[in-house]
Amino acid sequence: MTLGASVVTIGAFDGVHRGHQELLRQTIAAAQQRGLPAVVYTFDPPPKVYFGQAEALNSLAEKLERIATFGPDHVIVADFDRTYIRRTAADFIAELERLHPHEVIVGEDFCFGSCKSGTALLLGQHFNTRILQPVRCSDGEIVSSSRIRTLRRSGLAAAAASLENWKDVLTAPSATLSNLARLRVANQ
Numbered sequence: 001m002t003l004g005a006s007v008v009t010i011g012a013f014d015g016v017h018r019g020h021q022e023l024l025r026q027t028i029a030a031a032q033q034r035g036l037p038a039v040v041y042t043f044d045p046p047p048k049v050y051f052g053q054a055e056a057l058n059s060l061a062e063k064l065e066r067i068a069t070f071g072p073d074h075v076i077v078a079d080f081d082r083t084y085i086r087r088t089a090a091d092f093i094a095e096l097e098r099l100h101p102h103e104v105i106v107g108e109d110f111c112f113g114s115c116k117s118g119t120a121l122l123l124g125q126h127f128n129t130r131i132l133q134p135v136r137c138s139d140g141e142i143v144s145s146s147r148i149r150t151l152r153r154s155g156l157a158a159a160a161a162s163l164e165n166w167k168d169v170l171t172a173p174s175a176t177l178s179n180l181a182r183l184r185v186a187n188q
């Protein structure tokens with residue numbers, strides 16, 4: 001996919017939890033301020049699921065539905081497979097360049113490229129990059145897909161759901177599932 005200009009966020013986004021939601025909100029707000037398309041670049045399956053390190057918190061359809069409620073213009077879904085993982089950090093940066101990002105917005109632990117060699121700081125050497133401070137829950141712990149998986153495994157479904165925070169998102173005035181209809185989904 002090629003765009004003349006964009007604002008981009010990247011990640012596995014498994015569960016589309018409160019940390020991911022903040023990333024999505026900031027990306028879409030930055031894109032709207034500049035009048036540019038907001039792009040969410042994600043992976044299917046999530047890398048940790050591909051490598052057998054985790055079970056997915058939701059299906060691709062569910063993830064796209066959740067992402068759509070925030071109102072991005074495009075979602076790029078990379079087929080995360082044995083061919084894709086051979087790409088280097090430089091290959092990934094070259095692919096991102098085709099989107100001509102005015103800004104790339106990621107969390108501080110974001111990594112990319114074969115053997116996870118690319119970091120958010122490396123991204124910052126190539127693009128105007130905003131690195132988000134981690135969103136934490138009330139006990140100070142960082143919200144993460146891994147934490148939600150652990151809570152679910154321990155039978156703490158309500159605590160897991162509070163990190164996903166879906167009830168509040170779906171009742172927010174700006175959230176609408178009909179956004180899914182206008183969302184453009186591309187494979188790379």
Ligand SMILES: Cc1cc2nc3c(=O)[nH]c(=O)nc-3n(C[C@H](O)[C@H](O)[C@H](O)COP(=O)(O)O)c2cc1C
Nearest residue numbers: 011012013047085087092110111112113114115116
């Ligand atoms: C081109 C590319 C190659 C990747 N190769 C690997 C890999 O070899 N091993 C790995 O564990 N993760 C690999 N990943 C996944 C990243 O480690 C990371 O999980 C992914 O970029 C999503 O970031 P997030 O986990 O912060 O959401 C790769 C990602 C990209 C974009």
Ligand SMILES: Nc1ncnc2c1ncn2[C@@H]1O[C@H](COP(=O)(O)OP(=O)(O)OP(=O)(O)O)[C@@H](O)[C@H]1O
Nearest residue numbers: 011012013019106107109110134135143144145146
């Ligand atoms: N709590 C958080 N606050 C801010 N950004 C976050 C948070 N969690 C993840 N991110 C960012 O969201 C994007 C997607 O991250 P990712 O899908 O790996 O989430 P994760 O919760 O860290 O997953 P996992 O626990 O499986 O490693 C990345 O840019 C990452 O840095």
